Amino acid sequence: MPTPTPTPTPPPIPAYTPAGLPPATRGALLEGMERIYRELAEDVARAGPVCILRGVCCDFATMDYVLYASSLEVLYLGCFIDLARVRDAGKLCPFWLERRCSEHAVRPLGCRVYFCDPRYAAQAPEIYERHHRRIRELADRLELDYEYAPFLDFLARAGGRAATPGARAQVRTCT
Numbered sequence: 001m002p003t004p005t006p007t008p009t010p011p012p013i014p015a016y017t018p019a020g021l022p023p024a025t026r027g028a029l030l031e032g033m034e035r036i037y038r039e040l041a042e043d044v045a046r047a048g049p050v051c052i053l054r055g056v057c058c059d060f061a062t063m064d065y066v067l068y069a070s071s072l073e074v075l076y077l078g079c080f081i082d083l084a085r086v087r088d089a090g091k092l093c094p095f096w097l098e099r100r101c102s103e104h105a106v107r108p109l110g111c112r113v114y115f116c117d118p119r120y121a122a123q124a125p126e127i128y129e130r131h132h133r134r135i136r137e138l139a140d141r142l143e144l145d146y147e148y149a150p151f152l153d154f155l156a157r158a159g160g161r162a163a164t165p166g167a168r169a170q171v172r173t174c175t
């Protein structure tokens with residue numbers, strides 16, 4: 001009887017946490033991300049989208065929207081919040097409380113760029129891509145693993161819950 005071929009074990013799915021980062025890398029991550037977020041805010045302000053507080057931009061269920069983020073954004077967030085203790089809010093962002101963001105200062109790139117103002121819709125993708133590219137370059141410079149995946153999956157992994165199968169979009173490790 002032929003011996004069955006063993007199924008290869010998939011590589012472990014990492015949960016990104018800043019806990020093990022050397023202090024110099026952590027400092028450079030904070031400085032780099034803050035510079036990117038600051039310059040992104042300037043670009044968004046120049047584009048001038050208008051927010052009329054509809055409160056729908058974080059309502060993934062109503063908007064049928066998946067927020068993606070990069071592992072560096074998650075590492076940055078993890079420098080301020082214990083991601084392992086973030087509650088499970090199902091298909092909604094756990095930071096969305098009473099229709100407002102409770103972590104506005106450290107929210108990911110996609111949240112910073114997205115506005116429902118139709119006059120701004122054509123500019124948003126270019127602004128997003130430009131600053132997302134800078135985040136990838138920062139990962140290269142700091143020799144950090146880089147992954148791009150649904151934000152809620154990153155949070156689920158940090159909390160020890162299963163991420164959506166097949167949800168990983170782009171993964172690159174520096175090992």
Ligand code: SF4
Nearest residue numbers: 058093095096101111
């Ligand atoms: S992090 Fe904040 S802005 Fe982004 S989806 Fe969650 S509640 Fe909304």
